[in-house]
Amino acid sequence: MSEPHIRTELPGPNARALIARDAEVISPSYPRDYPFVMSHGRGTEVWDVDGNRFLDFAAGIAVCSTGHAHPQVVAAVQGAAEKFLHISSDYWHEQMTGLGERLARIAPMGEPAMSFLCQSGTEAVEAAIKLARYVTGRSRFIGFLGGFHGRTMGSLAFTSSKYTQQKGFFATMPGVVHVPYPDPYRPLFAGDNQGVAVLDYIRMLFERSVPASEVAAILVEPIQGEGGYVVPPDGFLAGLRALCDEHGILLIFDEVQSGIGRTGRMFASQHWGVAPDIMTLAKGMGSGLPVGAMVAKKRLMSQWKRGAHGNTYGGNPITCAAANATIDLVEAGMLGNAATVGAHFVNRLVDLANNYPCIGEVRGKGLMIGMELVEADDERTPARALCDAVVTRAFHNGLLLLSCGASTVRFMPPLNVSRDEVDEAIALLRISLDEALAGRGS
Structure with a gap:
């Protein structure tokens, strides 16, 4: 001490x-x-x-x-600040492009990826659900009880870790159906494998009330954060991946809290070897500076047309410098x-x-x-x-x-x-x- x-x-x-x-x-x-x-x-x-x-x-x-x-992050921020503080995402600069290259290199998609840069986790989630609707032409989503994805009106539609986050703000974005998150410690379903039970529950929804052909994406935290730091049973994320592939549904991993080394892997999903179509990042990516990213498979992101989505402060040189330095440090040890x-x-x-x-x-x-x-x-x-x-x-x-x-x-x-x-x-x-x-x- x-x-x-x-x-x-x-x-x-x-x-x-x-x-x-x-x-x-x-x-x-x-x-x-x-x-x-x-x-x-x-x-x-x-x-x-x-x-x-x-x-x-x-x-x-x-x-x-x-x-x-951290001295290396502080030095990176100071160095960037001495050059310019802002130019807007209407233009190009080295820190922004360099961060995009880093994220493409470490992204767990198993194929080329592109990033949309923003300031927070909720903005990253908003970008993810907009991209999912844009490229699929579908309007429905599935989220999980206990999940936290942000407080803006789109991401709030998925957030269900506490009722106080929703109270007083109805109606949020329509079209989101919540299902239980598999919790081995407090099981909601009979049987030993809560992951299989939740997957069966989603299949039942597809048969009775939620047409799978109308579902754009399933949004899930690989390890649930605000809901209790719940680790899903082995096989659950792989089962979600297979279910999405079966019905042409996109799989979105919210790694805002669990990503960038937090779980001992660069991304929590890598513990189970499951690749998302879209991933959201923020929190630890900038060592304290407000930076977020929506990372998606390039074949999806490249479908966005000019002006389909934007962000004034996205790719800010100061926050990108912090993120680049952070990723360097995480990878270095x-x-x-x-x-x-x-x-x-x-x-x-x-x-x-x-x-x-x-x-x-x-x-x-x-x-x-x-x-x-x-x-x-x-x-x-x-x-x-x-x-x-x-x-x-x-x-x-x-x-x-x-x-x-x-x-x-x-x-x-x-x-x-x-x-x-x-x-x-x-x-x-x-x-x-x-x-x-x-x-x-x-």
């Missing part, structure tokens, strides 16, 4: 002052979980405006993939670190689970890890209040975490997190679990 974590009460006086100012001028819709007010960060460490030190195992919701202020340190992290969490009955399951791949908390009376009953308490106590102990799903604590530190930092986080997590359990009389 390089220095003590908490030096003041939380929030401290400087943090309280800024939060009060913020309340007067910033939308209250942001879902802020606890009063952390950041001053600066380096790698996995961050400091608040009162000098308190934290380990950041949320990483800006899996955005700060190379850690905070952070990808392997995510796999090896992630395995160490899972082992430490499994050891912790052996001593805490409230930990129902530890799951994930690489550094996309979920710890499901459950009630003592039933190992599958979500412990929502306990999950919130653990996240809150972790903050007070100097560890930044977020939750997802019904009662899952998620861990998504920078891809260059060290084993020592993981061990330090485990120690803080143990303290936080003890405090949360004591607070509920357990």
Whole structure:
């Protein structure tokens, strides 16, 4: 431990002052979980405006993939900023073309690919569903319960991880039908193979209410993020691929949270060797700068005519420079670190689970890890209040975490997190679990 974590009460006086100012001028819709007010960060460490030190195992919701202020990313951004800040996607420049070349090289399609660049995950999803409609001439889609794909009106039609994201915004884009995501821990269907059951359910829809000939695409997260860090059973994504091929439906993988090395592979879908037709990226692609991409097979993207879709800030030189530097760093060693340190992290969490009955399951791949908390009376009953308490106590102990799903604590530190930092986080997590359990009389 390089220095003590908490030096003041939380929030401290400087943090309280800024939060009060913020309340007067910033939308209250942001879902802020606890009063952390950041001053600066380096790698996995961050400091608040009162000098308190934290380990950041949320990483800006899996955005700060190379850690905070990585020197190579900062240098790339500074170098680009010295030349020009913006020219719009009506023109060409090296950073934009270079990023397109990188994405084409690493894309998991198994054939030539092209990219549409934007600023966020929701914009990437909007581009994906527009392209799917454009090239298929079809209007319907299938999404998954628990999925999160963004908050703009097209992507919101697919988002179903919490009803609060939809409440008050009906009607969203029509034509989206949701089906269950296969969850081996909390199965909705009888039988051992939830993936097969979900595929059978989709086939039933095709027979009874959703003509397959009208479905443009199926949009799915290879590992479900906001819905609980749910890892699908083996064979499920391959089954989706076969089902789409059978009916001429496009398969879209939303890799906004799981892509660019997060799971120990460049893309989560590569764990199962399944190629999408279209893929959406954002979050960790720019190490904190707002950049997204919709990547598609070239034979699909090339059908778009001039003006069919556009974006003023797409391909911004600053964000592209950050993305190019990020991909360089991920390929140069952070990808392997995510796999090896992630395995160490899972082992430490499994050891912790052996001593805490409230930990129902530890799951994930690489550094996309979920710890499901459950009630003592039933190992599958979500412990929502306990999950919130653990996240809150972790903050007070100097560890930044977020939750997802019904009662899952998620861990998504920078891809260059060290084993020592993981061990330090485990120690803080143990303290936080003890405090949360004591607070509920357990």
